[in-house]
Amino acid sequence: MSVVSMMMGGESPVHESQGSEEKIFVSVRLRPLNDREISRNDVLDWECINDNTIVFKTSMPERSLFPTAYTFDRVFGTECSTKQVYDEGAKELVLSVLNGMNCTIFAYGQTSSGKTYTMSGITQFAVTDIYNYIEKHKEREFQLKFSAMEIYNEAVRDLLSHDSTPLRLLDDPERGTVVEKLTEETLVDSNHLQELLSICEAQRQIGETSLNETSSRSHQILRLTVESSSRENLSSGKCSTLTAAVNFVDLAGSERASQTLAAGARLKEGSHINRSLLTLGTVIRKLSKGRNGHVPYRDSKLTRILQNSLGGNARTAIICTMNPAHCHVEQSKNTLSFASCAKEVATNAQVNLVMSDKALVKQLQKELARLESQLSSLMSTSAGNSAVLLREKDHIIAKKDKEIKELTCQRDIAQSRLEDLLKTVAEDRSLRIYEYAASESSEGINHSRGRTTSFTSEDLNEHVSNNQIFEIPEAAEENFLLDDGTPRFLGPDPCPGWEDTAHRKNEESKDICREVQSIKLEEPTMKGKADLLPSPEEGGKEAQIGDVNERQVPTTSEEDKELTQIDLDNCYQALKQQIQELQRTIDQLAQCTPSEEVMSNSKRLTWTRSKSKRSVLMTIPSDFWPGNEDEDEQSPPAVSEMEFPGRPEDFEGRLPGAEADAEIRDTSLGDAAVEEEIVKEIDIQVDDTTSVLDLASGLNKMPKFNPLTPISDILETGTSDGRRGTLPFLREVRGGRQHHSDWPQRFDKYRRRIIELWARCNVPLVHRSYFFLTFKGDQSDNVYMEVELRRLYFLKDIASNGTTAMIDGQIVSQATSLKALNRERQFLAKQLQKKYGKKEREDLYQKWNIKLDTKQRSLQLACHLWTETKDMKHIRESAVLVAKLAGFIEPRHCPKEFFGLSFLTPPVGLKTSSWRDNVSSLL
Numbered sequence: 001m002s003v004v005s006m007m008m009g010g011e012s013p014v015h016e017s018q019g020s021e022e023k024i025f026v027s028v029r030l031r032p033l034n035d036r037e038i039s040r041n042d043v044l045d046w047e048c049i050n051d052n053t054i055v056f057k058t059s060m061p062e063r064s065l066f067p068t069a070y071t072f073d074r075v076f077g078t079e080c081s082t083k084q085v086y087d088e089g090a091k092e093l094v095l096s097v098l099n100g101m102n103c104t105i106f107a108y109g110q111t112s113s114g115k116t117y118t119m120s121g122i123t124q125f126a127v128t129d130i131y132n133y134i135e136k137h138k139e140r141e142f143q144l145k146f147s148a149m150e151i152y153n154e155a156v157r158d159l160l161s162h163d164s165t166p167l168r169l170l171d172d173p174e175r176g177t178v179v180e181k182l183t184e185e186t187l188v189d190s191n192h193l194q195e196l197l198s199i200c201e202a203q204r205q206i207g208e209t210s211l212n213e214t215s216s217r218s219h220q221i222l223r224l225t226v227e228s229s230s231r232e233n234l235s236s237g238k239c240s241t242l243t244a245a246v247n248f249v250d251l252a253g254s255e256r257a258s259q260t261l262a263a264g265a266r267l268k269e270g271s272h273i274n275r276s277l278l279t280l281g282t283v284i285r286k287l288s289k290g291r292n293g294h295v296p297y298r299d300s301k302l303t304r305i306l307q308n309s310l311g312g313n314a315r316t317a318i319i320c321t322m323n324p325a326h327c328h329v330e331q332s333k334n335t336l337s338f339a340s341c342a343k344e345v346a347t348n349a350q351v352n353l354v355m356s357d358k359a360l361v362k363q364l365q366k367e368l369a370r371l372e373s374q375l376s377s378l379m380s381t382s383a384g385n386s387a388v389l390l391r392e393k394d395h396i397i398a399k400k401d402k403e404i405k406e407l408t409c410q411r412d413i414a415q416s417r418l419e420d421l422l423k424t425v426a427e428d429r430s431l432r433i434y435e436y437a438a439s440e441s442s443e444g445i446n447h448s449r450g451r452t453t454s455f456t457s458e459d460l461n462e463h464v465s466n467n468q469i470f471e472i473p474e475a476a477e478e479n480f481l482l483d484d485g486t487p488r489f490l491g492p493d494p495c496p497g498w499e500d501t502a503h504r505k506n507e508e509s510k511d512i513c514r515e516v517q518s519i520k521l522e523e524p525t526m527k528g529k530a531d532l533l534p535s536p537e538e539g540g541k542e543a544q545i546g547d548v549n550e551r552q553v554p555t556t557s558e559e560d561k562e563l564t565q566i567d568l569d570n571c572y573q574a575l576k577q578q579i580q581e582l583q584r585t586i587d588q589l590a591q592c593t594p595s596e597e598v599m600s601n602s603k604r605l606t607w608t609r610s611k612s613k614r615s616v617l618m619t620i621p622s623d624f625w626p627g628n629e630d631e632d633e634q635s636p637p638a639v640s641e642m643e644f645p646g647r648p649e650d651f652e653g654r655l656p657g658a659e660a661d662a663e664i665r666d667t668s669l670g671d672a673a674v675e676e677e678i679v680k681e682i683d684i685q686v687d688d689t690t691s692v693l694d695l696a697s698g699l700n701k702m703p704k705f706n707p708l709t710p711i712s713d714i715l716e717t718g719t720s721d722g723r724r725g726t727l728p729f730l731r732e733v734r735g736g737r738q739h740h741s742d743w744p745q746r747f748d749k750y751r752r753r754i755i756e757l758w759a760r761c762n763v764p765l766v767h768r769s770y771f772f773l774t775f776k777g778d779q780s781d782n783v784y785m786e787v788e789l790r791r792l793y794f795l796k797d798i799a800s801n802g803t804t805a806m807i808d809g810q811i812v813s814q815a816t817s818l819k820a821l822n823r824e825r826q827f828l829a830k831q832l833q834k835k836y837g838k839k840e841r842e843d844l845y846q847k848w849n850i851k852l853d854t855k856q857r858s859l860q861l862a863c864h865l866w867t868e869t870k871d872m873k874h875i876r877e878s879a880v881l882v883a884k885l886a887g888f889i890e891p892r893h894c895p896k897e898f899f900g901l902s903f904l905t906p907p908v909g910l911k912t913s914s915w916r917d918n919v920s921s922l923l
């Protein structure tokens with residue numbers, strides 16, 4: 001069986017105080033004087049003046065300090081019967097056992113005060129009432145068990161057993177202290193109980209007799225255990241039992257304790273008779289003062305066995321019996337003192353519901369089901385809430401995802417638009433510059449056809465002043481690139497047109513085609529048959545060729561490609577016919593000597609064909625001729641001399657190869673002998689035996705030129721369609737005369753000369769880099785080296801003749817280029833300022849380790865690169881490269897305009913990255 005203590009709440013029909021503390025019910029009973037006391041003329045010292053107060057009647061002035069009146073729960077005078085004492089002092093409490101609450105009735109008092117007399121009667125009345133109750137409550141099934149024990153000299157003896165062996169006390173975790181092997185008789189009926197009570201009485205008397213005691217020196221505990229359960233529950237298997245015990249305790253005479261205390265320690269040590277009584281008093285006294293501190297229950301058998309009855313799970317009543325005789329007044333006062341303490345002690349009785357294991361399991365299952373139901377309810381509620389929250393969060397997530405996608409889409413669109421815009425701006429800018437240059441070129445061509453001369457500076461200035469192409473607003477605050485460091489370029493442009501030339505992406509490809517075009521333009525002029533060549537206005541083939549050249553800017557339009565291809569086919573056929581006509585004309589004039597006028601115009605760059613040993617491609621400037629060795633001193637204008645005092649000090653160190661450096665140092669710019677040598681070598685390449693028919697023949701053999709093919713591919717592969725091995729047009733023209741064993745040496749000489757002329761003419765580094773990296777000594781480079789040399793000599797000649805010139809069909813001037821360049825630079829500066837603040841720019845200077853005199857150029861170029869690549873890493877790298885390149889020319893003599901425009905824009909056909917790598921390798 002398992003014992004469960006639980007509160008019954010208001011279900012109990014018997015008790016009103018269950019589940020809460022309850023003071024020990026203390027009553028005092030005065031026994032009447034017996035005959036012997038009466039015979040001694042003893043008087044009653046005590047009188048119960050009401051149901052609760054007992055007073056000391058005899059006047060005792062000497063002891064006036066002692067109280068004379070005591071109040072208790074109930075006082076019973078000598079006239080009160082035991083039945084009344086039971087009814088008013090024990091019954092209600094005793095019957096609590098029927099409702100599952102433990103209860104104990106103590107009888108405390110001195111010897112012969114009536115403890116046994118009272119307790120015997122109460123026990124009988126209680127048994128009677130209990131059985132009466134049982135008899136009245138048939139719905140419940142009761143089981144009564146009876147046990148009896150005696151504590152004598154701290155030995156527990158079973159009164160229902162003949163074995164006088166002391167019983168041990170055990171500590172049970174559920175029931176507390178239990179008496180081991182204590183006989184517990186299940187009562188059949190009340191008579192059975194009466195028999196057992198008789199046995200107990202007999203056993204106690206036997207003991208006292210053996211001890212020759214006239215009064216009880218032992219503590220008797222009669223225990224009646226009542227178990228009850230509902231019959232209905234029993235029939236349905238719901239077995240729950242109320243189990244409680246009522247103890248009827250007849251204590252030994254209290255005077256023993258007093259006497260023991262009075263006699264001193266000797267008696268105490270020698271006897272345990274009163275240990276239990278003494279401990280009881282101590283426990284009561286301590287409990288009366290509250291539950292603080294240690295309560296010595298375990299100091300005696302009595303207090304251990306009755307621990308629950310002393311402040312524990314029990315209802316307790318103490319009936320203090322008094323001998324009213326005057327001679328026992330002291331004992332009476334001790335009894336009253338004990339009673340006074342006891343009435344302050346509280347207990348806490350609980351209903352003891354004992355359930356069988358089966359019932360307990362069922363009860364636990366029921367409780368478990370209830371808890372599970374509760375939990376399930378909570379979980380369902382929580383799950384419901386969680387599901388709702390989850391759905392809400394999913395909805396939010398989906399909404400956010402949608403917003404992210406929309407924003408991403410918008411961002412991509414915006415970015416695409418931005419890129420398109422930037423691209424459009426860049427293309428538009430390039431196009432405007434290109435158109436601007438083309439317009440000048442076209443205008444110049446028209447002029448040149450009419451008078452075969454160059455524009456004047458006035459013409460150009462007027463043209464520029466009316467030019468509305470460059471409308472980039474100039475902002476004063478954007479002039480930071482002009483405000484420090486870099487000196488302003490005040491004098492005439494020493495090499496007008498190079499900036500514009502470098503700026504055009506398809507410039508190199510034009511170079512080649514213009515060579516072809518120059519031939520067509522030249523021959524009619526020589527023959528005075530300009531009418532042989534239709535003017536552009538008339539839609540002539542030349543114009544178509546020019547269109548083809550112009551269309552080398554890649555396009556994605558398939559229609560344009562088809563049209564271009566048709567134009568090319570027409571162009572080739574027309575060109576072939578014209579060359580044949582030219583050849584016939586030349587044959588007719590074969591016997592004629594060129595006029596002096598034509599020769600004198602050579603320095604003015606008329607497109608002519610030299611009679612002897614002169615290139616058919618371009619007139620070599622006069623200072624290139626052996627007879628004009630002094631021209632080198634005359635041709636450079638005064639301004640050029642001022643602006644170009646010489647090579648920068650570190651010039652040699654920047655040329656590739658130590659050997660080349662040494663040779664360059666030995667080769668001055670004005671070395672006419674060297675020039676003559678070079679001229680001769682060039683003339684060997686293309687001599688006067690080369691006929692125009694050779695060109696026509698070359699055209700026939702030339703693969704169809706695809707204008708969409710980058711010029712670099714043509715240069716690299718030799719074919720317009722990228723197939724390596726097919727001879728290019730110019731190479732075919734030269735035929736087999738291109739193979740010279742001394743070509744490497746001549747290449748070095750050409751290159752050194754070209755480098756010298758680059759410096760002399762302030763050729764932009766982009767051109768230098770590109771040319772330098774493109775032509776590395778292959779024999780097929782010969783013609784390009786020749787062209788470059790001619791161009792450079794031409795430039796030098798132009799620089800000595802004025803501020804305007806026509807170069808390859810373009811009119812350029814310093815004023816024109818400067819204005820365009822300034823605007824471009826300001827635009828770039830503005831872009832840079834938008835991108836970086838002043839401090840950031842300074843940081844960039846610091847980070848890039850760029851010298852002050854090259855800062856602006858580098859940043860300008862970096863800015864431009866940024867507009868194209870938007871790649872900071874490339875900007876930085878490129879800026880460093882540019883800074884180094886800038887040092888190639890003496891900075892103070894290098895107009896910043898040289899570093900403007902699309903300096904870092906690779907030539908057509910070269911990828912930006914590979915071009916930069918080439919520049920890197922150059923450094």
Ligand SMILES: Nc1ncnc2c1ncn2[C@@H]1O[C@H](COP(=O)(O)OP(=O)(O)OP(=O)(O)O)[C@@H](O)[C@H]1O
Nearest residue numbers: 031032110111112113114115116117215216252253
């Ligand atoms: N209220 C009473 N009315 C009449 N007689 C009583 C009353 N109380 C006690 N007596 C008588 O007094 C005598 C002593 O009583 P009792 O034996 O009950 O005292 P006691 O306290 O038990 O003594 P002890 O401690 O020695 O056992 C008995 O003969 C008993 O009949």
